[in-house]
Amino acid sequence: MAEHRSPPPSPRPEGGGDHGSLSSQAETVQSRGGPSTELILDANGLHSFYGASHILHGVDFTVKKGETIGLMGRNGMGKTTLIKSMLGLVRPRQGSVRVRGVDMTHAAPHAIARRGIAYVPEGRGIFPNLSVRENLIMAARAGVDGRREWDYERVLHTFPRLGERLANGGAQLSGGEQQMLTIGRALMTNPDLLILDEATEGLAPLIAKEIWSIIKTIRASGIATLIVDKNYGAVMALADRSVVLVKGRVVFAGESAELSGNQELMHRFLGV
């Protein structure tokens, strides 16, 4: 299987004129013709272990600015371990992780997050001992380039249900509301990349649909997204590129359409 490797990052005009008309025009053009080539996340040859078991076997993985990536694979193939290895929550034994061009392989998780990555973990990770409001405002932070597009008001505007439960403890929310809270909390950090690990797991179909439409809105706002979800169809419909893991190895990395159009690959790698 041919590995899809991206070209080296090209410098993007930065500095004072970042929000100027020129660069926003450039971004519009880019988003029409596919995402920018600047790499937010660039992992090379990752080998990770849980205790004695060797989970990742030399995984390469990249996310470009503004890009949507579907990360797929059956249970236990290493998707969550790959995410955690890139976020500093699991230490890879070998390989490197670069975030926006800087080596962060041995950096602390908070330092990696501060380079513009937000994580919505499997199981959601809300703070049950904090109120909904506190869960959101404790995370508030400007983005890497000082952007403050997402704030408390905008999150509540995007998730009106949360506005009705501000004083509730995190543990008193329904599953869907908890998921919205986790996504809202992640957006409060003004990320360039949002990682969603099983965001719709265990949700009623209608709620899951709502979450997918929220993910679409986030994607359209220019935030890159990395999506892990059992609903492969929905992932591939949204993702610019898809990556499939089998037993800790990348067996497919390429255009989502290439994968979704290939019954044989789908069956062999994903069992569908």
Next chain:
Amino acid sequence: MDLAFILIQLLNGLQYGLLLFLVSSGLTLVFGIMGIINLAHGSFYMVGAYLAWSLASMTGNLATAIAIAIPLTVVLGMALEKLLFRQLYTRDHLYQVLLTYGLILVFEELRSIIWGDDVHGVAVPALLNASIPLTENLSYPVYRLAISGVCLLLALALYLLIQKTRLGMMIRAGASNRDMVQSLGIDIKLIYTLVFAMGVALAAFAGMINAPLSSVTPNMGSHVLIICFVVVVIGGIGSVKGAMAASLMIGLAETFGQVLVPDFAGMIVYVLMAVVLVWRPEGLFGRK
């Protein structure tokens, strides 16, 4: 027994309880947030008292001594967390008990080398050295009222810090999910260092302001430590609110116990603990 006498005992009990709260709030925070059982917490109380005594005898003024001593104890707390306690977060309680018990011995030995083994007294600051007459022959010292006031203010500040500020939210979040806090870009190690240093400074400060009320003696930390563990257990491990309620309960129980049933005064605190634990095994405000 008349009203004035009861009032005095009440004030004494509250004052003692508030002082206990200063020491035990740090103990319960460090346990609740970092999961550390710190047997050396009483040593910080002792260090505070000795610092107050030695600096007050150098400067001639307790207030100045306290102003110098507080930054020192904050630095001590930060250094201990960074050098020693940080190693304990991922380890089991046995290591924590071993290290922190060892620290008690180290602190006692250092105290003996630096300050000697004598018992000392600290004078009540002249400004507060007065009494409010209650009846013809009963009066209440202003200094005790003053430290009760200071303790109440600190308790309020601690409450506001933990419940109302973003730092407080991060601290509470850290108690529930450490990885998630880090994934939001928050430096949990820095938060741990701050919480630990705050606990050390609060315990030491309690030792400083209490120095004029009781003598400054070797091993004074161990009695306080035991009572503070009782407070933490009664209040519910990790709960600052619980520490407040339990401190006041114990302060009043011990004070009135000494007056009403002097023969059993030593037991009263432990009977109280047993009763509370039978009724609520998780403590007054503990999580089940």
